[in-house]
Amino acid sequence: MLTEQLFEYPSAAVLIAEIESTYREESRLMARRMASIGDLLSRRTEEAEGVDPDPGYAVITGFARTCAEVGAAMNMAPMAASRLVSQAEALDTRLPMIAELLEDADIDWPSAQLIITRTELVEDHLIEQVDRRLAARLIEWSSWSRRRLINTVDKLVREIDPEAAKERRESAEKRRYVSTTARPDGTAELHGRISATAAAAFEQRISQLAMSVCAKDSRTVDQRRADAVLAVSESRGLPCDCGRPECPARGADDADNGPRTVINVIAGEQTVTGESDDPGYLEGFGVIDADQVREFADTAAAVRLIEPPSVTEEQATRYQPSAEVARWVRLRDLTCRFPGCDRPVARCDIDHTTPFNHANPTAGGLTVPWGLADYCRQHHRLKTFHGGPGGWQDEQLADGTIVWTSPTGRTYRTTPGGAELFPQMRPACAAPAARKASRARDKAARIRRIRNKLREQRPINAALRYRERARRREIDLRKWRNRSRKYLLLFKGGRPSTSPFCPWINEPLEPEELPPDWEPPPPPPPLPDGEPPF
Structure with a gap:
């Protein structure tokens, strides 16, 4: 009985309160996220509009820049990132009262999404009425169903902007x-x-x-x-x-x-022959099991061995990759290599990581497998027209990994999908070179070099210290002698001193600053061992 009481579950009221609390926190977090995306969109739009008043076809809009950064930060596909940025823009510019309700946790994010979607075709000069009247109704509701919200939104849209409902039907046909x-x-x-x-x-x-x-x-x-x-x-x-x-x-x-229809299947050789049950990959679908691989292999029109292609010097300096190189790059990458993008390679462009030098192809940007990657058209344009300092930068490593640097300095790493599924597609590691010296000998040699350098520097440092001390002493002596000459003038009124102990006192005042080339007299030679200094 005591054990049951010790491990008793919290009461239902406590559990419901926790559910409600986390539910409201989720709404507040979504409001903060959407507000941040909206602010980033405004910032990037101002930057894009200030670049060039007539950019022509090469423009990368603020919306495209924001979608790229949001997609990379949240590891989202381009369409999902674009939809999220559009929703943030709608809350920021079209539905500010709905955004306030979301921030106060008076509505949840699915409800806000529904409102954004069903009011996206309302005219800009009428959306304010929809926003105000809908917020007034929602604040009065203690609970609502999805159907109730849909009916309310649709009714308001038909009352305020009936043409939007008609346009929505026509727009659905286009999608x-x-x-x-x-x-x-x-x-x-x-x-x-x-x-x-x-x-x-x-x-x-x-x-x-x-x-x-x-x-x-x-x-x-x-x-x-x-x-x-x-x-x-x-x-x-x-x-x-x-x-x-x-x-x-x-x-x-x-x-x-x-x-x-041509269907490409990637699998290990042992999987095809039945010696292994490792899965394969069906292009346009995803991972399939070994039995499905063998079913495809039995009816395949052709079976090719996939291995890194050899590239001649003439092919490496040609802009267009050969069919063998293009096939290898596509099977290695499988999808677009931008962070979060999952568009298949069938809808991607093969791009040079280092831009191809058309004027001098041998100077850089060679057409080789480790210098090419697949990018969808959206991210290909982003890399081309919004790259370099202040934009997106990419660097491809030897194993096909691409390191992206965003405009804000954040780094993202994308690895080739084919190499992730089939490790044999990765380049083999180079054999380690034999060391000619042990670490202990290297450390001892380093210590000897440091000690020899210190031994050579020691007399130089001693000479510098002797010179600085001599300069300070000479300046102090000149100041003392000048002060004594001033006292003589004060007490004797300009009559010379006849003292044999300081004949220098009758000389004119000495400068109290030494020239840069002043050198002290050489130090006295060292005394022989055993001789006293007097």
Whole structure:
């Protein structure tokens, strides 16, 4: 009983209070982050606008500069960084009252995102009304659902700016896309936004293929629909898996004369031969297991050995890389090499880390694998037009690692994706050179050099000290003699002294500063050993 009381969980009220507290802290942190991004955007925009009043095609806007720095600092893909900067700009310039609610933790970040998205097409001269009226309603609510917030925002938009709702429908049509996302279980998710016409045609074709097999097919309807996507991409029918020779859908897998797709798979040689179960990499998808690698290898049109290409002197001084070098660089990098960017190499440019010298190709920027890297068009332009001092700078190491330096001096390191997955793609380490001397002997030699130098410097330092002491003593003696001459003039009124002990007192005043070239008399020679000094 005592043990149960000692380890009793906190009360539900305490747990709920902690959840609410952390929930509100999250909102406040997001408000601080968005405010900082908005301030950085304003700063970079002012810098970009002050560079050149007519930059032409080479302009790197303040928005692009901010997206690059935010993406690198937060390790975000370019689209995600661009979306975050746009949201920060909207809170800063269009929805300041919503930003205040977020800062006070009266709303959460998902709600703020929803408001930003559904009001992005409202005219600038009308957004202030939406911001004010929406903030007034939210501050009155103690809780709300996502649907309630959507309905409220849409209603205000339709009341204040009905043309924005119409434009949103038209804008959605322009934002058509299709993408795939790799999952860790060997499958992928298909996402997209297409027109209603295309969706209807795709749905009809998928449904026809899914229902074209016989009743003995072992797959569910959902599984057949998923398999039909590949059949559509290869312009063929969906084969039935019943295995019966009399199946009416047996010949449905005959391929049409449609376009073929080239798929690149990277794997170790032992994985392909079945001696290893190390995973491989499917370009455009991600990591796949060894069985999938071997399935691709069995039906592959060609299998190539990947190894660092040899480059001739003529190829190294040519601007365009050879096909072998380009293939190696793309398979080594796999994605854009900018921090946080994950755009595949199929949509990237091969760029020289050190700019190619068109006037004198042998002077630098050689076209060699360790001097090339893949950058998406956005970051390629950023490096080209916003590089150098005050911009982004990159340095490629021998193993393909690229060290980036941001405009604020922060450094980021990106390693090639292919070398991360397949260590054999890294360059071999050089054999260590044999040392000709041991560390103990090196230390002893260093100590001897220091002692010899001190021994040579010792008499020089002693002479300098003797000279400085002699100069100070000579100046003190001159001051004392001048003071004595002044006393003689005071007490005797200019009559000369007849004392035999200081005949120098009748001489004129001496200068109390020594010339730079004044040297003291040489020191007396040392006395023989055993002789007294008197």
